[in-house]
Amino acid sequence: MIRKIWAIFRRDLKVNLKDSIALYILFIPILLAVLINLFTPGINETTVGLALLEGDNTSQVNYLEQFAEVELFKTVEQVQERVEERDATIGILPENDRYYLMTQGNEPEGIVDYAKIVNSFYELDITIEDTNSELFDFERTVPPFKKTLVNTMILLISILGGMLIALNIVEEKADNTLSAINLTPAGRLTFVLGKSVIGVLLSVIGTIALIVITGFGTVNLLQLLLVLLVTSLLSISVGFIQGLTSSDIMTAAGSIKILFLPLLAGVLAIEMLGDKWQKFFYWNPFYWAYKGNDLILSQSGTWGQIFMYSGIVLLISGIVYLFLAPKIRKGLE
Amino acid sequence: MISVKNLYHSYNKDGKYQVKDVSFEVANGEVFGFLGPSGAGKSTALNILTGLLPLQQGEVVVGGYDLKKVSNERFNKIGMSFEQSNVYSKLTAKENLDFYRKLFDVPTLDSHTLLKLVGLEGKEHVKAGEFSKGMKHRLTFARSMINNPEMWFLDEPTTGLDPSIAADIKDIIKEKNKEGVTVFLTTHNMFIADELCDRVAFIVDGEIKLIDSPKNLKLQYGDKLVEVEYIEKGEVIKTTLSTVLPEDKRELQKIIEHHDIQTMHTKEATLEEIFIKVTGRGLV
Numbered sequence: 163m164i165r166k167i168w169a170i171f172r173r174d175l176k177v178n179l180k181d182s183i184a185l186y187i188l189f190i191p192i193l194l195a196v197l198i199n200l201f202t203p204g205i206n207e208t209t210v211g212l213a214l215l216e217g218d219n220t221s222q223v224n225y226l227e228q229f230a231e232v233e234l235f236k237t238v239e240q241v242q243e244r245v246e247e248r249d250a251t252i253g254i255l256p257e258n259d260r261y262y263l264m265t266q267g268n269e270p271e272g273i274v275d276y277a278k279i280v281n282s283f284y285e286l287d288i289t290i291e292d293t294n295s296e297l298f299d300f301e302r303t304v305p306p307f308k309k310t311l312v313n314t315m316i317l318l319i320s321i322l323g324g325m326l327i328a329l330n331i332v333e334e335k336a337d338n339t340l341s342a343i344n345l346t347p348a349g350r351l352t353f354v355l356g357k358s359v360i361g362v363l364l365s366v367i368g369t370i371a372l373i374v375i376t377g378f379g380t381v382n383l384l385q386l387l388l389v390l391l392v393t394s395l396l397s398i399s400v401g402f403i404q405g406l407t408s409s410d411i412m413t414a415a416g417s418i419k420i421l422f423l424p425l426l427a428g429v430l431a432i433e434m435l436g437d438k439w440q441k442f443f444y445w446n447p448f449y450w451a452y453k454g455n456d457l458i459l460s461q462s463g464t465w466g467q468i469f470m471y472s473g474i475v476l477l478i479s480g481i482v483y484l485f486l487a488p489k490i491r492k493g494l495e
Numbered sequence: 496m497i498s499v500k501n502l503y504h505s506y507n508k509d510g511k512y513q514v515k516d517v518s519f520e521v522a523n524g525e526v527f528g529f530l531g532p533s534g535a536g537k538s539t540a541l542n543i544l545t546g547l548l549p550l551q552q553g554e555v556v557v558g559g560y561d562l563k564k565v566s567n568e569r570f571n572k573i574g575m576s577f578e579q580s581n582v583y584s585k586l587t588a589k590e591n592l593d594f595y596r597k598l599f600d601v602p603t604l605d606s607h608t609l610l611k612l613v614g615l616e617g618k619e620h621v622k623a624g625e626f627s628k629g630m631k632h633r634l635t636f637a638r639s640m641i642n643n644p645e646m647w648f649l650d651e652p653t654t655g656l657d658p659s660i661a662a663d664i665k666d667i668i669k670e671k672n673k674e675g676v677t678v679f680l681t682t683h684n685m686f687i688a689d690e691l692c693d694r695v696a697f698i699v700d701g702e703i704k705l706i707d708s709p710k711n712l713k714l715q716y717g718d719k720l721v722e723v724e725y726i727e728k729g730e731v732i733k734t735t736l737s738t739v740l741p742e743d744k745r746e747l748q749k750i751i752e753h754h755d756i757q758t759m760h761t762k763e764a765t766l767e768e769i770f771i772k773v774t775g776r777g778l779v
């Protein structure tokens with residue numbers, strides 16, 4: 163069976179490497195990576211934001227500015243408002259003789275730790291000369307916008323995988339070769355798996371290329387792979403359906419676009435909307451995949467969290483698949 | 496061996512059957528043909544036997560495999576040449592065959608040998624999309640024997656081909672049959688049926704009207720036809736009549752009594768004439 167799956171994949175690859183639209187799809191991930199690098203600041207710039215109260219704490223401000231971007235506000239309420247915006251800004255507020263951190267709860271752990279450490283350094287009077295290289299490690303905090311882009315592109319690449327599958331199914335339909343395959347001992351499952359390989363590989367290799375080029379190469383690849391695979395299940399099912407129901411390549415490629423909508427909705431919900439809106443997006447597999455990827459990209463995801471998010475994506479994609487499977491089976495007859 | 500009992504098929508499941516109560520058996524090593532006009536249900540029946548169409552009603556056993564039980568393994572033993580050629584137009588002739596070979600679990604024939612056999616030597620590296628209709632058909636035909644099938648299904652193997660290619664294909668079929676391959680073919684060409692088939696089934700409107708060998712059919716009907724040319728109202732009229740069927744005998748009597756006969760002789764019936772006699776329908 164493996165041998166036949168491989169043969170089907172090799173055939174697809176051979177055809178795709180000669181086809182301009184397919185080639186274009188195969189190279190989009192690299193194109194995206196290069197574009198992201200062009201338009202976002204480097205990964206090593208500090209963008210940890212700290213919100214402080216204005217007052218006679220000039221030394222503190224000066225000290226912290228060495229390590230982070232500091233914004234000053236007049237009242238505690240204003241600081242709180244700033245912290246509640248959706249980027250990862252952390253408030254440092256006085257209480258008695260000490261300072262405490264005000265967080266929103268959704269900041270990456272690394273950033274919170276970082277803020278804690280700079281704050282205690284200040285309280286302990288550690289000068290920048292005393293600090294060792296460890297502190298600079300913490301400075302490798304990722305610019306949020308770049309992370310958002312990379313995360314969105316990872317999801318987009320999985321959709322491209324579905325698009326490629328749709329193209330290849332349309333080819334089989336146009337040449338009427340499905341009936342010939344149906345009369346070989348390669349069963350339907352073998353065929354479906356064989357046709358899926360190129361989509362999965364595009365999404366895995368494309369994503370790895372993307373994260374390496376954009377500087378996220380050190381993230382936990384196994385975690386990323388897990389989220390990728392469950393997300394691909396959705397794109398692949400949709401790819402099959404679109405391929406089977408479209409009569410030509412352009413319609414197939416075009417109709418895959420219906421996946422862009424939930425993808426964007428999920429990303430925008432997480433990045434722009436407040437907590438009370440989130441529950442309206444729980445049905446959206448891209449929403450959870452994005453959350454999972456976000457933890458992975460900021461290198462703060464535990465396996466428990468990743469399993470949970472992948473599980474949710476798998477569940478939703480699985481339901482979509484169960485719904486589409488009879489149609490796919492019928493289309494392949 | 497192929498055994499079919501009371502096979503029915505309705506595409507739209509609307510009570511109208513495109514294949515009605517069809518029963519027959521094909522012995523191992525036999526060439527069996529479905530002869531019938533367009534739309535008779537030949538391809539429908541054949542597609543059920545190969546498994547392309549689901550078995551709705553009836554009992555079908557092909558090469559020892561009951562079609563009610565699903566088994567992909569049986570495809571190792573059967574080959575099918577399609578009525579309409581279906582090959583990957585973006586792959587070359589050789590790539591097409593090489594890919595198909597990998598899908599079987601049994602030893603397969605070398606692509607080059609096959610291409611040579613159907614006269615496509617030298618075209619190995621040409622994309623099938625650039626092939627003429629006849630070349631595509633030959634590639635499809637070549638592909639059907641890639642796994643050395645025991646049961647070979649051929650849907651209109653020579654239709655639309657120029658005579659010399661058709662002759663080549665007939666030779667290949669005869670050759671394979673000599674090697675022991677069981678052949679089931681459909682055609683609306685009486686010459687093919689006559690030349691290739693050990694037995695033919697006449698099929699019209701989804702029903703088998705008769706099954707016999709071409710030789711028997713000719714013995715039965717052959718000498719009993721007369722071709723008459725006579726003059727009626729100043730025009731020469733030509734007709735073929737049976738000397739067995741009562742209404743034909745009466746018609747013949749009338750012609751002899753009332754008209755000037757120009758020529759009259761007995762002749763060997765073609766399969767097509769026999770088809771018309773038996774079914775009341777032509778082959779087109």
Ligand SMILES: Nc1ncnc2c1ncn2[C@@H]1O[C@H](COP(=O)(O)OP(=O)(O)OP(=O)(O)O)[C@@H](O)[C@H]1O
Binds near residue numbers: 513531532
């Ligand atoms: N997919 C289909 N859906 C509905 N009806 C069909 C379908 N395919 C064939 N038919 C009908 O079934 C009948 C038999 O068709 P079939 O293709 O078996 O004929 P055939 O004997 O092979 O004809 P030909 O010599 O033209 O190939 C025809 O009336 C045809 O219109």
Ligand SMILES: [Mg+2]
Binds near residue numbers: 537538578650651681
């Ligand atoms: Mg037909």
